[in-house]
Amino acid sequence: MSVNVKQSGLYASIQDKGRVGGMPQGIPISGAMDLNLYRFANHVLGNERNSACIEFYQQGLKLKFDSPTFICVAVIGGKIFLNDEQVEPNSILKINSGDKILIKQLIEGNWGYIAIKDGFESGAFLGSQSFYKALTQDQLKKNDKIIYVPYDGESGVDFPRLNLEYYKTSVLDVFRGPEYHKLSQTLKYQLNNAEFSLSTSRNRMAYEIQERLENELEEIVTGPVLPGTIQYTPEGKMIALMRDAQVTGGYPRILQLSEKAINLLSQKRAKSKFKFNLTEINSEKI
Structure with missing residues (x-):
């Protein structure tokens, strides 16, 4: 099953911790710009530490999910909407078939992360799904589809509160x-x-x-x-x-x-x- 990109926003891409094996060939490490926020998003859902997330920049990203799952939208501060209703970021959000997520605006910071239960699936290179031009899936565009495994059970995770003092x-x-x-x-x-x-x-x-x-x-x-x-x-x-x-x-x-x-x-x-x-x-x- 997949999530469909309805609006791509700015600089949205698939990212994980990055790759180090390509440096002898001149290939950058890449990976999430803010690894602290990226790790938090995956930890909330009980994901593996290197699970791929969607990284986005400031505003405009809109996604539609075609199967049930859980997600976490991790930001320092922002306005996030689930089906036109504003929701709390940095928490577990239950997603049903047809649900839409909109990143209306980041009030603080530049980069945010959408983690999904068990991670997004895309082409990997040298053990990483992190976007880098000509190596992996391009920056996200309207109508792109990103594969994930549906999950309709209980989240079963006690999530911590994001330590915002980290960014002060x-x-x-x-x-x-x-x-x-x-x-x-x-x-x-x-x-x-x-x-x-x-x-x-x-x-x-x-x-x-x-x-x-x-x-x-x-x-x-x-x-x-x-x-x-x-x-x-x-x-x-x-x-x-x-x-x-x-x-x-x-x-x-x-x-x-x-x-x-x-x-x-x-x-x-x-x-x-x-x-x-x-x-x-x-x-x-x-």
Whole structure:
């Protein structure tokens, strides 16, 4: 049985934890932009940890289910409608044949997740269903159908309350990148003390930081990068690589976001303010 996409909204796609086996071939890790919210959605339903969800951006996604099941719509804050009636997000929703879900608006954050009992089924590549162009199913389009196994029993799951305090901080934990030691003391001080903001240039590949810092570093020989790597360009721009980031880059890698910091940054909107907190890999803050 399947869920039918009535409205695709923005950037909706199938995502799980991502893939690591393709990095030697230049294939990005991909995966859910906010792994904390993705994991919560699956946990509510008692799903396997790597079950595929639908990831959506801000608003407009509308789905119609042709068989009974249970779902969880996980968001930081938003208006969600089931058959024209507003429902509570981050809870278990019983779905009957013909039911429709509409993501009217995300009030907070950028990304949300629709998990379904036992996960959605789509083509996998290197052990992951996460969307990446030319590898798996494309971004969702109107009239697409996504397969799932109907479930008409009891949910049988005691679900926790989403910890919204997780998203309240404006401090992002970072580690030193491979080229951090090349920075001047002035630049290190600015990184550790200044307040920064996000530009409007944001997508699944990278989020650009609005402020510029004077840069005298040379480009490096191409080296490996990961989601969360912060690159520093000759123009003084800082670019935080996100889930669909390339696997190599030629700009100095000055910082590396923690896993939690990637989740937090992914949900921050343009002009949002934040600060970096430089920490050690073996510190208790990880």
